Structure formats: C-alpha cells, structure tokens
Amino acid sequence: DVKVTQSSRYLVKRTGEKVFLECVQDMDHENMFWYRQDPGLGLRLIYFSYDVKMKEKGDIPEGYSVSREKKERFSLILESASTNQTSMYLCASSEQGGFPTDTQYFGPGTRLTVL
Amino acid sequence: AQKVTQAQTEISVVEKEDVTLDCVYETRDTTYYLFWYKQPPSGELVFLIRRNSFDEQNEISGRYSWNFQKSTSSFNFTITASQVVDSAVYFCALAQNTGNQFYFGTGTSLTVIP
Numbered sequence: 001d002v003k004v005t006q007s008s009r010y011l012v013k014r015t016g017e018k019v020f021l022e023c024v025q026d027m028d029h030e031n032m033f034w035y036r037q038d039p040g041l042g043l044r045l046i047y048f049s050y051d052v053k054m055k056e057k058g059d060i061p062e063g064y065s066v067s068r069e070k071k072e073r074f075s076l077i078l079e080s081a082s083t084n085q086t087s088m089y090l091c092a093s094s095e096q097g098g099f100p101t102d103t104q105y106f107g108p109g110t111r112l113t114v115l
Numbered sequence: 116a117q118k119v120t121q122a123q124t125e126i127s128v129v130e131k132e133d134v135t136l137d138c139v140y141e142t143r144d145t146t147y148y149l150f151w152y153k154q155p156p157s158g159e160l161v162f163l164i165r166r167n168s169f170d171e172q173n174e175i176s177g178r179y180s181w182n183f184q185k186s187t188s189s190f191n192f193t194i195t196a197s198q199v200v201d202s203a204v205y206f207c208a209l210a211q212n213t214g215n216q217f218y219f220g221t222g223t224s225l226t227v228i229p
Contacts, residue, residue, distance in 0.1 A: 009158075033217075040124075040221060041221065042206065042219045042220055042221040042222055043206065043217075043219040045216055045217070048216070058216065059216075088158065090160065092160075100210055100211070100212060100216050100217065101146075101147070101148045101210040101211065101212065102210075103150065103162055103165050104162075104217060105162060106152075106159055106160035106161075106162075107159065108157065108158055108159040109158040109159060111158075
C-alpha cells in the first residue's frame with residue numbers, strides 16, 4: 001500500500017511566522033503535490049513536483065514555496081503566514097513523473113490555523 | 116472555468132437507501148481519466164476508482180457502482196444499501212494531459228442516517 005505521511009495533523013501558528021509542512025511518501029513515486037482544501041472550494045493545487053529539485057506552480061502558488069531535495073520528501077513553505085492561509089493542507093503523490101493522469105494517493109492532511 | 120461539477124453539495128439518506136452522486140465534467144481532450152475519492156471525517160482522501168475515456172463500461176465493486184456516459188459527460192457514483200460508514204465527502208476528479216493536473220469538483224457531503 002502507498003503510504004503518504006504528513007508531519008502534523010494540527011498546527012497553530014501566528015501571523016508572520018515561517019511555516020514548514022512536510023510530506024513523505026514511501027512508494028518511490030515521481031510526482032508529489034500540495035493542495036489546500038477550503039469549504040465550498042474543493043481542492044486547489046498549490047504546487048507540484050515531478051522530479052527532485054523540480055517544481056511547477058499550480059493554481060494558487062502565491063504566498064507559498066516548495067522544496068524537493070529528496071525524491072520521497074516534498075515540503076510546503078509559508079514564508080510569512082497570514083490568516084487567509086488557515087486551511088487544510090493535503091499532500092499527494094503519484095507514480096510516473098510528468099504523467100498527470102496517474103492516480104494520486106493522499107496523506108491524512110494538516111489542519112493549519114494562523115492566528 | 117469549472118471542469119468538474121458536483122451540483123449536489125449535501126445529501127442525506129436513511130440507512131439502506133440507495134444514493135447517486137452526480138459528476139459532470141468538461142474537457143476537449145480525447146484521452147482523459149476520471150476518478151472518485153472518499154474523504155471520511157478523519158480527513159484523508161481515499162482513492163475509489165479511476166476510469167479512462169475509452170472505457171465506458173459500468174463498474175461495480177460491492178455496494179459501489181459507477182456509470183460513465185461520454186454522451187452526457189457524466190461519471191455518476193451510486194451506493195446501494197447505504198450504511199452509516201458511507202458518510203463522507205465524495206470528490207470527483209478529472210485528469211488530462213492538457214493543463215498537467217487534476218481538476219477536482221467541490222465535493223458532495225453524504226450523511227447516512229441510522
């Protein structure tokens with residue numbers, strides 16, 4: 001079974017703090033993704049990566065950056081957290097690099113609250 | 116433009132009733148894939164099914180079935196004899212090579228009342 005883990009289930013941060021969300025997958029998948037989920041808006045893609053050190057912007061990259069130094073790990077960084085970044089963050093991975101149609105497998109999510 | 120529409124925001128059914136969740140998609144690609152995911156209260160999205168655009172056969176897996184109709188651009192999901200454990204948010208998604216990403220619907224929240 002594919003296992004995608006996220007470093008925290010719940011996180012509370014203050015406005016202006018730098019926030020790191022970590023995601024690790026154990027299936028040697030090429031692609032990794034970060035989404036945020038908000039009520040009524042579904043899942044929106046922030047960034048994705050199809051290879052180590054490669055990244056692509058999704059629909060809502062503003063205010064976020066990412067890092068992929070190792071194949072199994074994909075980090076989402078909020079450089080200066082703001083209250084409108086309070087959300088559920090979901091990480092996902094899929095098998096083949098550059099193939100967006102592969103099944104994505106999701107982690108448990110991190111519910112981030114920015115005060 | 117919304118590529119995947121799940122018009123039903125919330126549905127409530129009584130246990131053992133059948134329920135159908137609607138999904139309508141929009142694409143110009145000839146090759147594409149459709150997915151359903153389940154998100155229980157715990158939060159993790161669970162993969163249910165992936166279908167490609169060339170396979171219009173209906174799929175049945177236990178109490179779950181999927182009806183794919185290209186003529187109406189729909190990929191509907193039916194749960195037969197619903198159970199309380201089916202209570203979750205269900206997402207339909209479209210993947211195509213153009214745009215290089217998944218497009219998720221806004222989800223349908225299903226509540227099964229005992």
